[in-house]
Amino acid sequence: IAGITQAPTSQILAAGRRMTLRCTQDMRHNAMYWYRQDLGLGLRLIHYSNTAGTTGKGEVPDGYSVSRANTDDFPLTLASAVPSQTSVYFCASSTADSTDTQYFGPGTRLTVL
Amino acid sequence: LAKTTQPISMDSYEGQEVNITCSHNNIATNDYITWYQQFPSQGPRFIIQGYKTKVTNEVASLFIPADRKSSTLSLPRVSLSDTAVYYCLVGDGEDTGRRALTFGSGTRLQVQP
Numbered sequence: 001i002a003g004i005t006q007a008p009t010s011q012i013l014a015a016g017r018r019m020t021l022r023c024t025q026d027m028r029h030n031a032m033y034w035y036r037q038d039l040g041l042g043l044r045l046i047h048y049s050n051t052a053g054t055t056g057k058g059e060v061p062d063g064y065s066v067s068r069a070n071t072d073d074f075p076l077t078l079a080s081a082v083p084s085q086t087s088v089y090f091c092a093s094s095t096a097d098s099t100d101t102q103y104f105g106p107g108t109r110l111t112v113l
Numbered sequence: 114l115a116k117t118t119q120p121i122s123m124d125s126y127e128g129q130e131v132n133i134t135c136s137h138n139n140i141a142t143n144d145y146i147t148w149y150q151q152f153p154s155q156g157p158r159f160i161i162q163g164y165k166t167k168v169t170n171e172v173a174s175l176f177i178p179a180d181r182k183s184s185t186l187s188l189p190r191v192s193l194s195d196t197a198v199y200y201c202l203v204g205d206g207e208d209t210g211r212r213a214l215t216f217g218s219g220t221r222l223q224v225q226p
Contacts, residue, residue, distance in 0.1 A: 028167050035216070041218060042200065042216035042217050042218045042219055043157070043216040044216070088154075089154045090157075092156070098205060099145060100145070100147075101159050101162060102149075102157075102159070102160065104156030104158070105156055106155065106156055107154070107156050108157070
């Protein structure tokens, strides 16, 4: 059982380029999330999806978009990357019940130059 | 959003018990309290969750007083491998359709030999 996988592991990107971070889970969890974590800080929620076909904005959604075409996949797209989006990105999933324990992927380290 | 307050850092020695207290004065009636552990370059990992009184698993214990305005994570006999950042989280307690987990800066635990 893989749990949650993210790709790529790391990426260096020129400013202005488009980039999609991939996230796949095999736990059949209803809810999925994208967080960013800047150096030395906690995680901030970018976007979330409570179930396939629905998405919502988190704390820092500007410059990012997501889609949830099916239960397993939740890609995060940066339409035109900027240096301030340099961060580590974590994808997570949960059953979205009252206890809502989230399970995190290994992260993608993104550097925008 | 329910906000949490934790100490920024703590130091301990191998074999000691470590207690990390988190304040969440505005916790809502149906909020659970969840603790995560994060190692460098990894995603957060679920440690323990509780609603009231005491919860114990193979890793830690969680103590929650009757008013639920705080909680204490207890790590028995820590080892060097317990060096990590520990996050205390509560949900937003409202049926907003969003699982609004807010990660603060966490508590950086350093275990020394």
